Amino acid sequence: MRVLVLGATGYVGGRLTPRLLEAGHQVRVLVRHSEKLMGRAWANRVEVFEGDLSQPETLPPALEGVEVAYYLVHSLGVRGDFAERDRQNALNFANAVSKVTHVIYLGGLLPSAPKPSKHLQSRAEVGEILRSHLPTTEFRAGPIIGSGSASFEMVRYLTERLPVMVAPRWIDNSVSPIGIRNVLEYLIAALDAPPLGVVEIGAEPLTFREMILQYAEERQLKRRIIKVPVLAPGLAALWVGLVTPIPNRLAVPLVEGIVHSLVADTTRAQAIFPTIHPMSYREAVRLALLRIKENQVETHWSGAQNELPTYHLTDWEGLIREEQSVWVRATPETVFAVFSSLGGERGWLAWNWAWRLRGIIDKAV
DSSP: OEEEEETTTSTTHHHHHHHHHHTTOEEEEEESOGGGGTTOTTGGGSEEEEOOTTSGGGSHHHHTTOSEEEEOOOOTTSSSOHHHHHHHHHHHHHHHOSSOOEEEEEEEOOOSSSOOOHHHHHHHHHHHHHHHHSOEEEEEEOOEESTTOHHHHHHHHHHHHOSEEEEEGGGGSEEOOEEHHHHHHHHHHGGGSOOOEEEEOOOSOEEHHHHHHHHHHHTTOOOEEEEESOOOHHHHHHHHHHHSSSOHHHHHHHHHTTSSOBOOOOHHHHHHOTTOOOOOHHHHHHHHHHHHHTTOOOOOGGGGTSSSOSEEEEEETTEEEEEEOOOOSSOHHHHHHHHTTOBTTTBOSSOHHHHHHHHHHHHHO
C-alpha cells in the first residue's frame, strides 16, 4: 500500500516508518522541516513532503494517491493551548482528505467515571473528529513503555534518583501500560483490517507503585514509597519536572493522566487481533533496559521537539552518568573556547556570585 505517516519524527512514528518499509509498503511522510529526518537510516527510502497541519494548503500534495494514513501527531509539550491546536489540526486534516480509505490514530485511554485530564480529553476529541469525518481506527493506549518513551523515562529517573519517595494516594490507582513493540504490532496489523472505530489496547493492569517497584527490582535497587493523603497533581508534576529531564509542560499532563485509574478493556483487541499477545510491564521494562545498555534506542520522547535527545542516563559499574546537550548556532571551535574558559578567574556567565561564594566556602573548608 501507499501509506502516509504523520508524525514520523516522533517517538512512535519514528519506529513505525522503518517497519512499514520492511513490510514492503510505499511510505510517504509529512514533516514541517525535512532536515529533521537527517541521520535516520530510512530517510532516503521514503517520499518526503514538507507541510504543516496548521496550514491546510500544504496537505493535498502529500495526500494524493495515499490509501492509508497514520495520524500520530499531537501538540503535547508545545507551548500554548495544545488542545486548541490539536483540535484545529485534526479538522484541517479531515477536511483535506478525499480518497484515503483508512485513517489509523493512536490516542489515550480514558478513565471510566471522573472527567479525564485536559490531555486525555484532547486526545479523545481528536479521535472523535477523525471518526466523525473519516473511516478511522482509533487505538487507545495507556502509558507506552519502551526505551526512550516519556512514561518509561519518568519511572526510570524517579526510581534511579530517589531511594525514598513521598507519593500521593493515587499512586495505587490501576493503569494498563503497553510495550512499544506491541503498539507497533497493533498499528501494522490494522492495515489488513477495515476501519474499526475505538479499540483499547494494553497489558495486564498494575498500579503506578508496582511500576516503580518492578523497575527497581529489575535494576536490583531498594526503594521505599511513603504514601501521603494529599498531594496535588500539579505539585507532583512539578516534582517530576524537577527530578527528571521531562519538562514541566510535558510532566503536568503525564501526571494528571494517572490521577484516575486507566484500565483498558481489551475484549475487542483480543477478538480482532488474536495473534497479538501484549507483553507484561516487567518484560517491557527488561527489554527497554537491554536496548539502553546496548545503546540501541531507536527514538526518544524528545525527538519530536529536537533532532536528538537532550538527556542521556547511563549506569556503568554503579556510577550513574548523566549527559545533557543543547544545540547552539555557533562553530564547535567557538563553543569550546567559551566553555573551556568558564570558572577560574573568569567565573561564570550567569549567577557568578554563586561561583565566588563557592570559592569562599572552599577556602574556609
